Amino acid sequence: MSQLLEVSGISVAFDxxxxxxxxSFSIGPAELRAIIGPNGAGKTTFMDIVTGKTRPDSGHVTxxxxxxxxxxxxxxxxxxxxxxxxxxxxxxxEDQSVLDNLVMALRNDRGPFSVLRYRxxxxxxxxxxxxxxxxxxxxxxxxxxxxxxxxxxxxxxIGMLLAQEPRLLLVDEPAAGMTKAERDRTVDLLRRAAETxxxxxxxxxxxxxxxxxxxxxxxxxxxxLAEGSLDHVTKNQDVIDVYLGR
Ligand SMILES: Nc1ncnc2c1ncn2[C@@H]1O[C@H](COP(=O)(O)OP(=O)(O)OP(=O)(O)O)[C@@H](O)[C@H]1O
Numbered sequence: 001m002s003q004l005l006e007v008s009g010i011s012v013a014f015d016x017x018x019x020x021x022x023x024s025f026s027i028g029p030a031e032l033r034a035i036i037g038p039n040g041a042g043k044t045t046f047m048d049i050v051t052g053k054t055r056p057d058s059g060h061v062t063x064x065x066x067x068x069x070x071x072x073x074x075x076x077x078x079x080x081x082x083x084x085x086x087x088x089x090x091x092x093x094e095d096q097s098v099l100d101n102l103v104m105a106l107r108n109d110r111g112p113f114s115v116l117r118y119r120x121x122x123x124x125x126x127x128x129x130x131x132x133x134x135x136x137x138x139x140x141x142x143x144x145x146x147x148x149x150x151x152x153x154x155x156x157x158i159g160m161l162l163a164q165e166p167r168l169l170l171v172d173e174p175a176a177g178m179t180k181a182e183r184d185r186t187v188d189l190l191r192r193a194a195e196t197x198x199x200x201x202x203x204x205x206x207x208x209x210x211x212x213x214x215x216x217x218x219x220x221x222x223x224x225l226a227e228g229s230l231d232h233v234t235k236n237q238d239v240i241d242v243y244l245g246r
Pocket of ligand 1: 019044
């Protein structure tokens with residue numbers, strides 16, 4: 001298989017306004033990609049379409065080895081197919097410990113009645129420790145999530161998504177509100193996560209995007225304006241005119 005997700009020729013209009021306009025995009029199974037673009041370019045709407053929250057008026061979105069269409073699937077089915085989404089604001093269970101948040105995320109996996117029967121197993125604890133190490137919170141397992149820093153909460157939520165072993169992770173503006181040290185650790189975390197899965201990062205912070213060191217897709221008015229390395233797209237005059245030069 002060459003691509004994990006293939007989006008071709010999608011368009012969606014809200015009250016006649018084309019938020020997404022004949023957009024095509026694809027990402028491989030172990031690839032990190034940054035999406036940038038001015039406010040209103042369609043970045044959120046694009047993620048809404050991939051996750052099934054918004055249905056495009058036209059176009060195709062195909063997924064996985066069997067090229068199944070995501071357009072007929074519900075949001076929850078798409079999540080079960082292995083597409084995880086991290087919104088900008090962290091949504092962890094503040095009164096629970098880091099450990100319990102990660103255990104709950106593992107539990108999410110197990111079907112509708114499993115929560116009732118659930119017992120924490122040694123295997124789960126092993127996996128939770130692995131996840132906590134991956135997100136840099138191994139020493140905070142018993143800390144209440146509510147007292148973590150903003151960056152640590154973001155990592156915890158990424159860990160909760162990783163617990164479900166997504167094949168594609170969509171991450172919305174992770175750098176916002178983070179300290180420089182937290183941003184650097186987030187870059188490492190996302191780069192590592194993308195060694196074994198596809199990761200799409202929507203971000204305005206160009207320094208952060210540069211550190212991600214990945215291919216960049218620039219959206220503008222619902223279409224791809226430019227694509228390539230950050231150096232390549234930042235030299236593009238159209239990109240300078242609509243985004244960087246403002
Ligand atoms: N449900 C909706 N109804 C009407 N218009 C919408 C809706 N959702 C998005 N839009 C419009 O579609 C365009 C694209 O919005 P979108 O939020 O996808 O852009 P964005 O690139 O994520 O912007 P930002 O960087 O500000 O988050 C905007 O003009 C927005 O106002």
